[in-house]
Amino acid sequence: MNRPGPTPEARDAARAAAHWLTLLESADAAFDTAALQRWRDSSLHHEAAWQKALRLRQRFAAVPASVGMATLDRPAMARRAVLKRALGVAALVPTAWLLGRELPLDVWRADLHTATGEQRRWSLADGSALQLNTDSAVNLDLATRRLILLRGEMALKVVGDAPLSIQSPYGLISVSRGEACLRLSEHECRVSVLSGAAQVQPLRGPLLGLEPGQQVDFQATGAGSVRRFDMLQLGWRDGVLTAQDQPLGDFLRDLARYRPGVLRWDEALESLRVTGSFRLENTDRILALLSASLPMDVHLRTRYWVTLTLRKNSA
Structure with missing residues (x-):
C-alpha cells in the first residue's frame, strides 16, 4: 500500500522548520528564540516538524574527524572559516532531506x-x-x-x-x-x-x-x-494578481503562493477589503502598497519571514 502523501499543513510546517533550522545553525546574533517557541506552540504540525528537524540535525550533525583534524594546524581565522563551512553543510543536509521527505519526489523529477x-x-x-x-x-x-x-x-x-x-x-x-x-x-x-x-x-x-x-x-x-x-482571476499569466473588493485574508493566501519562506498575519486583518492590480515580480512591493492603503504594518525579520499586524490606534 502506498503511504499517504503529506497534507498541505505538514508541507508548510516542514518548510518553516527547515527555515528555522537554517537560521539556528547560522549562529545569527539576531536569532529570536522566543519567536521560534511561539511558532512551535501555535500548531501541533509546527511542533512535530520541529522535533523531526532536531532528530535529523542530531543524525547529521557530526563533523567528520578528518575535517576537524585538518583545521587544527590552520590559523584561527582559517579554522573558523573551515568549521563554519562544515557546520553549514551539516545543517543543509538535514534541511534538504526534510524538505525532500515532505515534497513529492515526482515534482523534483518533473520534465x-x-x-x-x-x-x-x-x-x-x-x-x-x-x-x-x-x-x-x-x-x-x-x-x-x-x-x-x-x-x-x-x-x-x-x-x-x-x-x-x-x-x-x-x-x-x-x-x-x-x-x-x-x-x-x-x-x-x-x-x-x-x-x-x-x-x-x-x-x-x-x-x-x-x-x-x-x-x-x-x-x-x-x-x-x-x-x-x-477573467481577472487568471491575471497570473501576465504576471499580475488582481483583487476586486476581496477579503484581505483570501488575497494574502493567494499572494503567499508567490513568496518563498513564511508569510503570517493577524486574524484581525482577515476581513479588511482590498482592490487593485499588483505586479507579481516584486511581492515585497505588494506588501508595501497594502501597508500604505490599509491599517497594516509589515514586520520583516528576514526576506523569508514576514509578519503582518493590524496597525495600532487605527481608525
Missing part, C-alpha cells in the same frame, strides 16, 4: 517545473503553448499528446485540430483548439476555459463539456456545478 514566485512559458512541438505558474510541475508525454499535471497551475493554448489531454490526479481534461487553465489543489482540480472547448472526465462520474467563459471544480468522484468566471 518542466517552476520555483516559488516563478512563471515560465514553453512552446510545444506542434506549436501549442504551455505556461506554468508559481511552484508548479508537469510531465510530458507528447507521443500520446498528453501532459501530466503534478502540482500547481498551468495554462495551455492548443493549436491545430488534434486535442491535447492533461492528466490530473482526479481525472482527464481534453482541450481542443483553444486555451484553458488548470489549477490543482490538495482535493480537487479547477478547469477554466478561455477559448475553444474542453472536456472533463473525472475518475468516476459522467463526461462534462465546457465552453468559453465556463469553469468547474472536479474531484475523483465527479464534477461540481459549471459557473462563469472573472
